[in-house]
Amino acid sequence: MSDRVLEVDSVDAGYGDVQVLDDLSMHLQSEEIVCLVGPNGAGKSTVLKTVFGLLTPWEGSVRFRGEEISGAEPPDLVRKGMGYVPQVDNVFGSMTIDENLRMGGVSRESGLEETMDELYDRFDILDDKRRAKASTLSGGQRQVLAFARALMTEPDVLLIDEPSAGLAPNIVQDVFQNVQTVNELGTAILMVEQNAVEGLDISDRGYVLDQGTVRFEDDADALLDNPEVGQLYLGG
Template sequence: MLEVDGVDSGYGDVQVLDEITLSLSAGEVACLVGPNGAGKSTVLKTVFGLLEPWTGSVRYHGTDIGGLAPERIVREGIGYVPQTENVFGSLTVAENLRMGGVARDDDVETVVADLYDRFSILDDKRTAKASTLSGGQRQVLAFARALVMEPDVLLIDEPSAGLAPNTAQAVFDDVLAVNELGTAILMVEQNAREGLAISDTGYVLDQGRVAFADEADALLDDPEVSRLYLGG
């Protein structure tokens, strides 16, 4: 479904990614882990068109989408939930969800109504400003807003960042709920063990390169990966 093949990318003239290769299949959850500065978020930004690949290709259903504008990539079927500024704080929950569907050519209300059914906490908070939500509730809203376009693939950057452990676990449960809707997920997660625990496939990035790639369970059981990247 999604293939990143030999991609170099970065910011200005500063290279961050070095021949990154990874793939995502239909219905799969894949997690990118690794130390700060390894290039994890840069991978998502490059896939989503916020950065352009310098070399290599980003293919979606076999078509090269590298360098397309984010609004084109959303229409192609890829959603993105950034780590920060992922909701409009001054807008209500309902307004945020309608904003998520501005690129749709049909009636957005039917899709929004379905999301209220799936994420009941949002139904209870329809008229609340997003700025008044808890951290976990804001993440649910960010997921739901991205799902208004009914993407086949959702890119999620650090969903548990800044959350208390019990709230983070609830957010991981929501990630799985999104996946159960049939949406494949490529996720960056600093909380490596928990991120891999809910994933099918894992990639360990280090200094802009893929250091390890395997089934998520195998990475969790790998003594070298554990020692170097998972805290022993």
């Protein structure tokens, strides 16, 4: 399994004395999109926080490109090639778009300007507003900025938490298109998404979580076609 860039193996984790993840295992392969779906409280966002070092597993293992990273600090993981786009507070509203991107690349030693130019070319909505404060952007534009800022370190893996949360339905498809654009740049994506059908529709594989553990795992198309998954978790 040399193409596995991220492996979560038999992980228990939680907050204080409250266990959320229970013997949870999953993996992410190079250049694929994997979507985590399931009911509220299933532990989806907790998976991302545990992978990104915001929580330390109680038991089990998290490996990034074969290296054990359980307990590693987020800045160290960014330097190793991992990015994270949280659901809220994912841009600096008082800073311009240009300043946000520079903050995203603060750990880089070289190539900052070149990467910024590439991202402005890729996301032209940002190019048109370089000097605008992030607080003036629409919800969809903020998500684009959050993606671009996370890409400033050219990560191998990007963790995205609920990219469509709070957005108008007519904006959601644009956001998912941007997720695919990020993936086409060569970045593997592990995404939590409450809009399960839409999230799985752009994904290669998916995991259905319930009560902190994996209930189903399969190719995304197979999960969408699974009547049990549809009835219990997809509103089908």
